[in-house]
Amino acid sequence: MTILMVIIPMFLLFIFFSLFLYVSKGMKFRKYFWTVNRIGIVLIGYIGLGLFALIYLFFTSNEDIKIVSSEEIQEITKDEMQFYNFFMSEKEDKFNDKYLVDEWSMEFTSDEVTLAKEVEDTYGNVFVIIDWRDDASSNEIYAKTYQTPYIFRGINLTSELTKNQFEFTGDKLLVKNPPVQQFTYNSINPKIEILENLQAMYSNNSVVDNSVTGTTFLYLNVPNHVTIIDEGELRFYP
Template sequence: MTNATILLLSLLITILLLTLAFFVVRKISNKTKNFWTLKRLSVGITVYIGVGLFALLYLSLFANSSIQVLSKSELKKIEKNIESIQKYDQEYNSSFLTDNYKKKTWEFDFLGGTLPVTINNGNEDSSLNIRHLYNDSIPAGKALVSYYQFPAIIEGIDISDKIPLPNVYMSQNQLWIEALSRHEVNYHRIKASIGILDFNREEDFDDDYPSTIFYLSSNFIVIETPSGTEIEDSQGVIQYLR
């Protein structure tokens, strides 16, 4: 449940409870008219609203959140890791493709010794890094397609788990890899400062995190085929690894 939803529900519940309170007070006003003076009633309602708003403010600012803002040292460590990944990739070395970054693997069958591949990035804001790797443990006529997601940092928050997977499928003996038409991530972050509630924030770079990593360049799709299989890359976007 998002913070905006919690806020809306809290306000709705407060209004309903106030309505109920006024209804009850009105019903018993004849019996309690000597006690519930206008002044006491006003004080009671004010205290009730104040307690509700305080509880809402506390939950909004200080309740536990699944979102963790990384420290400077953690960001530096991730930045060095990303730099090493880019270095390995530039050297066509597949050592950076470890299982802890692998999100999903698809297995496909195809006919013949050539596998045509079509990449659809959706729009200019989307990006898929496609790599090809020979794997002699795969039988002929099969292909493995694995999606690797590396840390993606925006304003000190790792949103890599929020990035959706691409569409990968076989059609007419051709492998299709499609990014979403709008490769966008929305996330919720609360700053624990009185008066600052930052709900449903989109990508926005903060000067406090100069080493922010743009998430679109932090994923890789690796096509594994047995030796002897040719990849038909008419778009010229697939790079080979060893």
């Protein structure tokens, strides 16, 4: 689909200019060759090509993707900061359940549990916070995963980038390296990209390009007789 969207406009542009040159055959490119009528023909053809591309995109779109506005991004950022503060202060009763994406438990066989990363440079931000409980007879850790939105240029990619992040085997909790993924979205942007980048560079607005990087929060409820070895430096200390 992406290749067709590149080839078709180029092909139509080639046909248009071929016809224009054919009509102009035999004419000398004099000083006043570009008359008002001929300039009008070129402009009408250019606009017509743009309208064709617009109609083509409209009818070939697979689904209607909701674009998150700058105002919504600002609200999300504000809400995320509040959640972050609650999480870091270990106020579990105030965690926003809309960010809860998974709830599970782990059984361990020793009194030591290791936190590790599959690779050193793990994509995105992962914060682990531990809440200790007085339960000497328990060999189970209760876990909750919270995920704040990941939005790129107004497209919400949270559900696509936060699958199967953790794995617990052999008394080791591993933050997995997500697989390489490619997402293709077609859009029409009538603005000048360079000017948008310059405006974002010199703007005091914290919301740039309708994008926000999501954060993964892992809450662990651990018996107090267990020792946590933080090899991956994932644990946050409030």
